[in-house]
Amino acid sequence: MKKSSLILASAGALLLMAGVYLAFFVAPDAVVxxxxxxxxxxxxxxxxxxxxxxxxxxxxxxxxxLFGAMYLGTRKRSYEQxxxxxxxxxxxxxxxxxxTGVLWTRADWGVWWEWEPRLTxxxxxxxxxxxxxxxxxxxxxxxxxxxxxxxFSIIAAVNVPLTFVAGRLDSLKPVHPTVFTLQGASMEGPxxxxxxxxxxxxxxxxxxxxxxxxxxxxxxxxxxxxxxxxEVG
Amino acid sequence: MEFQEAWPYVVGVYMSIWAVxxxxxxxxxxxxxxxxxxxxxxxxxxxxxx
Amino acid sequence: xxxxxxxxxxxxxxxxxxxxxKEMVIAMLLFVILAMVVxxxxxxxxxxDLDRVGGGLLWVAFxxxxxxxxxxxxxxxxxxxxxxxxxxxxxxxPLIFFGKMLGNLLFLSIVELxxxxxxxxxxxxxxxxxxxxxFLATIxxxxxxxxxxxxxxxxxxxxxxxxxxxxxxxxxxxxxxxxIAAVSATGGIMSxxxxxxxxxxxxFIAVYDIIFLLVAYALYxxxxxx
Numbered sequence: 001m002k003k004s005s006l007i008l009a010s011a012g013a014l015l016l017m018a019g020v021y022l023a024f025f026v027a028p029d030a031v032v033x034x035x036x037x038x039x040x041x042x043x044x045x046x047x048x049x050x051x052x053x054x055x056x057x058x059x060x061x062x063x064x065x066l067f068g069a070m071y072l073g074t075r076k077r078s079y080e081q082x083x084x085x086x087x088x089x090x091x092x093x094x095x096x097x098x099x100t101g102v103l104w105t106r107a108d109w110g111v112w113w114e115w116e117p118r119l120t121x122x123x124x125x126x127x128x129x130x131x132x133x134x135x136x137x138x139x140x141x142x143x144x145x146x147x148x149x150x151x152f153s154i155i156a157a158v159n160v161p162l163t164f165v166a167g168r169l170d171s172l173k174p175v176h177p178t179v180f181t182l183q184g185a186s187m188e189g190p191x192x193x194x195x196x197x198x199x200x201x202x203x204x205x206x207x208x209x210x211x212x213x214x215x216x217x218x219x220x221x222x223x224x225x226x227x228x229x230x231e232v233g
Numbered sequence: 234m235e236f237q238e239a240w241p242y243v244v245g246v247y248m249s250i251w252a253v254x255x256x257x258x259x260x261x262x263x264x265x266x267x268x269x270x271x272x273x274x275x276x277x278x279x280x281x282x283x
Numbered sequence: 284x285x286x287x288x289x290x291x292x293x294x295x296x297x298x299x300x301x302x303x304x305k306e307m308v309i310a311m312l313l314f315v316i317l318a319m320v321v322x323x324x325x326x327x328x329x330x331x332d333l334d335r336v337g338g339g340l341l342w343v344a345f346x347x348x349x350x351x352x353x354x355x356x357x358x359x360x361x362x363x364x365x366x367x368x369x370x371x372x373x374x375x376x377p378l379i380f381f382g383k384m385l386g387n388l389l390f391l392s393i394v395e396l397x398x399x400x401x402x403x404x405x406x407x408x409x410x411x412x413x414x415x416x417x418f419l420a421t422i423x424x425x426x427x428x429x430x431x432x433x434x435x436x437x438x439x440x441x442x443x444x445x446x447x448x449x450x451x452x453x454x455x456x457x458x459x460x461x462x463i464a465a466v467s468a469t470g471g472i473m474s475x476x477x478x479x480x481x482x483x484x485x486x487f488i489a490v491y492d493i494i495f496l497l498v499a500y501a502l503y504x505x506x507x508x509x
Contacts (some may be wrong), residue, residue, distance in 0.1 A: 021249065042239035042240065043243065045243045046242065046246045049246060049250055054280055072502070074389070075236065092253065092254075095253065095254055099246075099250075103242045103246050103249070106242060107238075107239050107243070118486055124459050127455075127456045128456035130452075134449070134452055135439070135440075135443065135449065135453060137263060138443040138445045138449060139442070139443050140444065144442060146438050147505050147506070148442070148443075149243050149399050151435075151439065151505055152439070152453065154502065155457060156493060158498055159456070159457050162460040162491060162494070163460045164459070165487065166459070166463040166487060167463065169463060169464055205254065208250065209254075209257060209258065209261070212258070212261045212265065213261060215265060216249075216261060216264055219268040219269065219272055223268065223275060226272070226276060226279055229279055230275070230282065
C-alpha cells in the first residue's frame, strides 16, 4: 500500500472506531415523549454512520462531475482518471447509503421501503450511476469512453439536487428526519461530537480508497504504455 | 424502537458498512499487487530489449 | 450564415426526411395509442379513479414514445453517415444541438397534439377550455426538457455497442425529476386542484428545462467531436 493511502486509511479507521465508541458509550440514547411516557429510540444510533456515509457519497459524486468537467476542458488524461475514481468511490458509498437506509427504515418505521423524497432520490441515484458504469463498459474506444464518462458524470451530478427538489414538490410528504438546517444542527454535545468524529473518519477513509483506485488506474495506464513500447521497439 | 427490538438493525448497519469497505479495500489491494507485478515484469522486458 | 438560419436548415432537413417517409411520427402515434390500450387492460379496475392516475398514465406513455423517436432520429444519422456530413458542413458545431433538439421537440409535440384528444376520449375525461390551455402548456414545457436531455443522451447511446438499448438506462433516471413535476402538474389540473400547486410544478419544469438546455448545449460539442 502506498504510504499516503495507508496513513489516511488508518487515520480514518481509528476515527471511525472512536466514532463507534462515542456513539454507543458516550452519546445519550435518543428519547421520544409519547403521552408522558419516555421511549428510547435505539435505532437512532444508526444515524451516526448512515449520515456520514450519505454525505461522503455526495462529496465524491460531486467531485466526479467536477473532475469530469475539468477533463473536457483540458483533455488531460489524469482528470479523467480522477473523475472515474471519484465516481466509483462515490458509488460504493451510495450502495452503503441504500443498505443502511433500508435497515434504518425497517427499524424506525417498521417497513423496508417508503416512497419518500430522500429514499427515492437515492434509489434514482443508484440507478443513474449504475448506468454510468454500464455506459463506460459499452464503449470500446478509449477516448470515447473518457468523453462519455465525463459527460455523464456531469449530467448525473447536476441531476442529484434536481431529483431531491422534485421529490418535495409532490404529495409525498417528507417524513425523513432533518438534522441539519440553515439554523444549524439540531443536536449538541456528545451526540454532535460522535457524529462529527464519524463524519471525518468516513471522509478520510473514503479519500484513501480514492487514492488507491487512482493508483490502480495509473498503474494500468503505465502497463498499456509499456506494452506499446515493447511492440514498437 | 427499544433496544431489544432495534439492536439487530443497528448491528446490521455497522457490520454492513465495515464489510463493504473492507471487501473493497481487499479487492483494490489485490488488483494493485497484480498490476505492480505485471508492471515489474514488463519493465524488465523493455530493459532487456534496450 | 446566421445562427438562426443554420438551426433552421437542420430542422428543415429532418422535417423533409420525415415527410418523405412519415415512418417516425406514425409509429410514435400508434405506440402511444397502443400504450393506452395496454394500460386500460392492465389496470382496468382502478381506472374508475382516472382523475388521479390519468396524469401518470399519460406521462408513462409519452416518455416511452419519446425514447422511441429519439432513437430513431439518430439511427438514421449514424447509419447513413449524416452526422459526419453535418460535422463537415459549415454549420457552427454548437448549433447542431439546437437543430436536432428543435426537430425532436417538433415531432414530440405533433404526436402529442394528436394523442392528447384520443386520450381524453378513450378515458372519458373532460377539461374546460382555460384548463386545456394550461394542460397543453405543461406538456409543451416538459417536451423542452425531454428533447434537450434526450438529444444529448441519445447521441451518446447511439455511439455505444448496445446502441438503442443504452438510451433508457441513461435517459430515465435523468428525466425522473421532470416526470415527478409533470405528473404532479397534469394530475393537479385533471383533479381540479388549486392552480398555485400546479404553477409551482410548472415553475420547476421551467427551471429543469433551462438547466438542462444549458448543460446539454455546453456538452454536446464533446459528444460529437473526437
